[in-house]
Amino acid sequence: MTTYRIALIPGDGIGAEVLPPARQVLDAVGRRHGFGFAYTSYDWSCERYARAGAMMPADGLDQLRDKDAILLGAVGYPGVADHVSLWGLLIPIRRGFRQYVNLRPIRVFDGVDSPVRAAVAGEVDFVVVRENVEGEYSEIGGRLNRGFPDEMAVQESVFTRAGITRVLDYAFHLAADRRGRLTSATKSNGIVHTLPFWDELVAERGAAHPDVTWDQEHVDALAAKIVLDPARFDVVVASNLFGDILSDLAAAVAGSIGIAPAANLNPERDFPSMFEPVHGSAPDIAGRGVANPLGAIWSAALMLDHLGHAEAAADVTDAIAAVLAKTDLRTPDLGGTATTAEFTDKLLDLL
Numbered sequence: 001m002t003t004y005r006i007a008l009i010p011g012d013g014i015g016a017e018v019l020p021p022a023r024q025v026l027d028a029v030g031r032r033h034g035f036g037f038a039y040t041s042y043d044w045s046c047e048r049y050a051r052a053g054a055m056m057p058a059d060g061l062d063q064l065r066d067k068d069a070i071l072l073g074a075v076g077y078p079g080v081a082d083h084v085s086l087w088g089l090l091i092p093i094r095r096g097f098r099q100y101v102n103l104r105p106i107r108v109f110d111g112v113d114s115p116v117r118a119a120v121a122g123e124v125d126f127v128v129v130r131e132n133v134e135g136e137y138s139e140i141g142g143r144l145n146r147g148f149p150d151e152m153a154v155q156e157s158v159f160t161r162a163g164i165t166r167v168l169d170y171a172f173h174l175a176a177d178r179r180g181r182l183t184s185a186t187k188s189n190g191i192v193h194t195l196p197f198w199d200e201l202v203a204e205r206g207a208a209h210p211d212v213t214w215d216q217e218h219v220d221a222l223a224a225k226i227v228l229d230p231a232r233f234d235v236v237v238a239s240n241l242f243g244d245i246l247s248d249l250a251a252a253v254a255g256s257i258g259i260a261p262a263a264n265l266n267p268e269r270d271f272p273s274m275f276e277p278v279h280g281s282a283p284d285i286a287g288r289g290v291a292n293p294l295g296a297i298w299s300a301a302l303m304l305d306h307l308g309h310a311e312a313a314a315d316v317t318d319a320i321a322a323v324l325a326k327t328d329l330r331t332p333d334l335g336g337t338a339t340t341a342e343f344t345d346k347l348l349d350l351l
């Protein structure tokens with residue numbers, strides 16, 4: 001029997017409440033399909049930062065390197081600045097393991113009311129492919145004249161031919177495997193160096209993928225269209241910052257940010273990939289046992305897909321669809337009163 005080595009990083013807040021359900025689902029679906037998981041847990045978090053002065057140990061990446069995948073809850077908590085927790089854990093993993101694709105699918109499931117009238121269940125099914133290691137999230141820049149009236153901050157974006165090309169190729173391949181449509185998020189009217197370059201490379205890669213119909217939209221107009229007509233999208237490809245914003249918007253269109261999953265992929269498989277719900281640590285509801293576990297469970301399904309178990313992954317997304325369509329059980333973010341554990345038990349029954 002194949003046993004996959006999985007690193008579990010629950011992180012902060014509800015991260016620790018949504019990973020156990022994901023693990024229960026993985027174990028159940030693995031038993032059925034004849035593979036298993038060996039988990040190693042890491043306490044890397046804001047709590048560790050408060051205790052030890054770092055989100056993770058100096059050799060953190062080396063501890064993860066031999067794993068088949070990483071499953072992460074959420075990091076960030078009041079008391080530690082968000083840029084400290086993000087740059088101390090998530091971003092080093094994404095960059096150190098060259099997880100240059102951030103894949104964020106959304107679906108409007110039957111039984112979930114979207115706040116958007118145009119978002120009809122079964123019709124909205126698209127994926128945001130976010131560039132995950134360069135772009136606007138750069139370390140180049142600085143602060144000058146701190147505390148003086150002429151204080152200033154400069155931050156440079158970094159867009160490279162290699163970095164853009166590889167994420168575009170991933171997105172075009174994905175579109176070819178889906179409904180054959182790709183939309184690129186740009187803003188080349190206002191951002192006059194990096195995004196015209198992005199657009200040129202989209203046209204170049206588009207010509208290399210004649211099986212995909214593609215177009216581009218300025219990101220502001222695209223945001224409006226995701227709200228007004230979400231069913232028209234198949235694959236949306238975007239830079240690091242645009243992809244981050246559009247995928248949260250898309251998750252909200254799907255009914256709750258608690259459902260949305262994400263995969264940080266190293267497509268070459270030189271390094272482990274990392275799977276995590278889109279949501280954060282939700283300090284406002286942490287500790288009450290009412291977090292929606294679906295974002296973490298769907299992320300576990302993306303992990304199964306990446307490990308080559310597409311059927312097992314489909315079993316999990318089918319169980320998610322079934323628990324929402326066939327039962328009235330909901331966590332409070334979806335208008336119900338179920339606890340995380342009650343909701344997970346029902347999903348396991350249906351799996």
Ligand code: NAI
Pocket residue numbers: 014018073074075076077078082090257258259276277278279280281282283284285290291292293295331333
């Ligand atoms: P958040 O996603 O933690 O919460 C936003 C709102 O959505 C809250 O009202 C929360 O209760 C609700 N929510 C989120 N996930 C939910 C779930 N599974 N079930 C039910 N309700 C859910 O975003 P926020 O408040 O901006 O950030 C809180 C902390 O999380 C910050 O420290 C932030 O830096 C961190 N964060 C970490 C992320 C990560 O680890 N990838 C991503 C986003 C935020």
Ligand code: MG
Pocket residue numbers: 244245248278
């Ligand atoms: Mg985000």
